[in-house]
Amino acid sequence: MLQIRCKNNNVTKSFAEGTSLLDVYQEFADDIRLPYPVVSAKVNNRSQGLKFRLYQNRDVEFMDAREGSGHRVYVRSLCFVLYKATQDVFPGSKLFIEHSLCRGYYCNFKKRTGDVLTDDDVDKIRARMQEIIDMDMPFRRTEATTEEAVRVFAERGFADKVKLLETSGQVYSDYYTLGDTVDYYYGPLVPSAGYLRVWGLVRYEQGLLLRVPDWNNPNQLAEWVEQPKTFELFAEKTHWDIIMRLSNAGDVNKAIQRGHASELIQVSEALQEKKIVQIAEEIDRRFHRKKNPVRIILITGPSSSGKTTFCKRLSVQLLACGLRPVSFSTDDYFVNRVDTPKLPNGDYDFDNIETVEYTLLEDHLLRLMQGERVEIPEYNFVTGKREWNGKKLKLSGDTVLIVEGIHALNPLLTKKIDDSLKYKIYISALTSISLDDHNWIPTRDNRLLRRIIRDYNKGAYTAKETISQWKNVCKAEDQWIFPYQETADVMFNSALNIEFAVLRTHAELILSSVPKNCPEYAEAFRLLKFIHFFLPVSDKEIPPTSIMREFVGGSSFKY
Numbered sequence: 001m002l003q004i005r006c007k008n009n010n011v012t013k014s015f016a017e018g019t020s021l022l023d024v025y026q027e028f029a030d031d032i033r034l035p036y037p038v039v040s041a042k043v044n045n046r047s048q049g050l051k052f053r054l055y056q057n058r059d060v061e062f063m064d065a066r067e068g069s070g071h072r073v074y075v076r077s078l079c080f081v082l083y084k085a086t087q088d089v090f091p092g093s094k095l096f097i098e099h100s101l102c103r104g105y106y107c108n109f110k111k112r113t114g115d116v117l118t119d120d121d122v123d124k125i126r127a128r129m130q131e132i133i134d135m136d137m138p139f140r141r142t143e144a145t146t147e148e149a150v151r152v153f154a155e156r157g158f159a160d161k162v163k164l165l166e167t168s169g170q171v172y173s174d175y176y177t178l179g180d181t182v183d184y185y186y187g188p189l190v191p192s193a194g195y196l197r198v199w200g201l202v203r204y205e206q207g208l209l210l211r212v213p214d215w216n217n218p219n220q221l222a223e224w225v226e227q228p229k230t231f232e233l234f235a236e237k238t239h240w241d242i243i244m245r246l247s248n249a250g251d252v253n254k255a256i257q258r259g260h261a262s263e264l265i266q267v268s269e270a271l272q273e274k275k276i277v278q279i280a281e282e283i284d285r286r287f288h289r290k291k292n293p294v295r296i297i298l299i300t301g302p303s304s305s306g307k308t309t310f311c312k313r314l315s316v317q318l319l320a321c322g323l324r325p326v327s328f329s330t331d332d333y334f335v336n337r338v339d340t341p342k343l344p345n346g347d348y349d350f351d352n353i354e355t356v357e358y359t360l361l362e363d364h365l366l367r368l369m370q371g372e373r374v375e376i377p378e379y380n381f382v383t384g385k386r387e388w389n390g391k392k393l394k395l396s397g398d399t400v401l402i403v404e405g406i407h408a409l410n411p412l413l414t415k416k417i418d419d420s421l422k423y424k425i426y427i428s429a430l431t432s433i434s435l436d437d438h439n440w441i442p443t444r445d446n447r448l449l450r451r452i453i454r455d456y457n458k459g460a461y462t463a464k465e466t467i468s469q470w471k472n473v474c475k476a477e478d479q480w481i482f483p484y485q486e487t488a489d490v491m492f493n494s495a496l497n498i499e500f501a502v503l504r505t506h507a508e509l510i511l512s513s514v515p516k517n518c519p520e521y522a523e524a525f526r527l528l529k530f531i532h533f534f535l536p537v538s539d540k541e542i543p544p545t546s547i548m549r550e551f552v553g554g555s556s557f558k559y
Contacts, residue, residue, distance in 0.1 A: 007061035036064035040073040049188030065218035085128035103222035136194030149173040160436040163250025280317035292420035300408040301427035304450040306494040306547035330405035337384030351476035409484035426488035429495040467520040501537040
């Protein structure tokens with residue numbers, strides 16, 4: 001008999017060898033009483049599907065769709081139902097699950113005939129999805145040699161999955177079937193389609209938008225948030241992918257195998273620099289217009305998006321345009337630490353807008369724009385106090401102010417300054433590559449890997465500590481950054497197509513240091529698993545001015 005400890009209630013019970021997690025849950029269900037349906041579990045801090053069978057003593061923690069791994073299992077399973085429905089209704093069609101959008105997932109859909117997608121088409125796909133769910137059709141996992149899995153997908157014309165698995169270096173690979181439809185997913189699924197009760201499907205632009213449950217309340221759909229500018233940025237990303245002939249991890253790996261890693265780096269960097277030049281030229285144009293010339297550049301983005309390096313590269317291009325950029329730090333306007341708002345657990349809430357004395361900051365900006373000489377404070381992070389050390393600033397006729405920070409686009413920061421005088425920039429690492437046509441990489445995974453590497457290299461935090469803080473970081477971004485991203489004049493994607501191949505060389509050892517007996521191991525293991533799909537590439541040819549240097553080290557900029 002096995003001894004299985006349920007971490008939800010810290011109770012241990014005996015089970016026969018080969019018992020499934022679903023059977024274990026039925027035994028513990030009355031005591032656990034999670035508020036939402038269980039969709040997956042963690043076994044010794046590794047995410048597993050509920051059909052997973054146990055053959056040794058284990059710790060088990062059951063998850064609903066509020067928790068990160070549970071939510072991913074739910075969405076992943078829903079994507080398979082969508083894919084099957086498209087194949088059943090439109091045989092020979094192509095579905096590309098591309099990226100998160102409007103708190104759902106945007107999917108590019110191509111009918112075999114080439115006809116435009118209509119509302120009637122979406123109704124048919126939606127109806128077929130509901131039939132599959134009502135039938136409670138089971139998901140079946142098959143473990144096979146990678147050679148066999150490659151053969152299965154090659155016979156069905158899945159070049160994206162063939163390239164991914166051929167270059168994965170794995171001896172065995174899993175694939176899934178739903179009815180007579182075969183697909184590949186790099187994580188577990190729910191046991192059957194009947195688990196998927198909350199979802200939606202609508203036509204959006206030229207494709208589909210798959211709506212998913214709310215993170216905090218999985219019994220209802222996530223609130224719709226319109227994101228036209230974000231959609232345009234993703235469309236630009238797709239255009240860049242076409243230029244570089246890359247659309248998934250297999251393409252990147254094949255290019256690396258052919259010796260093109262250096263070329264990929266050079267082209268990716270050139271495309272980013274081209275975008276920065278375009279932004280600088282637009283700022284210059286608006287600076288020199290007769291009516292309401294731009295005087296302030298506001299730059300924001302979530303954690304590890306590369307804001308600092310972007311600001312420095314933009315400053316170089318502004319200088320090349322004949323402007324004189326002056327950085328203006330919101331950090332110097334932090335309230336004294338004792339006045340900082342606190343979280344419910346008593347910790348300081350450093351991401352709260354109230355940590356910034358924004359009325360004083362705005363007053364100084366207004367006075368500077370009126371030509372006054374202003375004394376600027378300096379924040380002492382050691383004492384936790386704002387100091388006045390005689391630092392003064394006065395703008396000349398060719399000066400533009402660059403204000404960078406997580407609250408830069410928050411209207412409270414510059415509400416008395418006319419919007420026509422501002423140029424607002426939003427930057428994020430909008431992951432520019434997918435594993436295959438149905439397995440996208442969340443943008444937050446890109447940024448989390450960057451942050452883990454940077455924190456470790458600086459000696460600030462271990463990987464375990466960075467992962468443990470990430471949930472609060474994401475919560476703060478949802479509250480203080482993302483609501484304002486669509487107000488930006490321009491958005492900038494700081495991710496590189498070859499980025500994960502380079503990050504792998506840094507992240508492997510760091511992530512492997514996370515102890516297996518801590519909750520953070522689940523995330524470390526997941527990140528290691530997906531980053532191993534990319535062949536490693538040395539960072540030696542990454543330019544010293546690259547945004548990536550902010551995270552892997554070796555930047556020529558001073559921070």
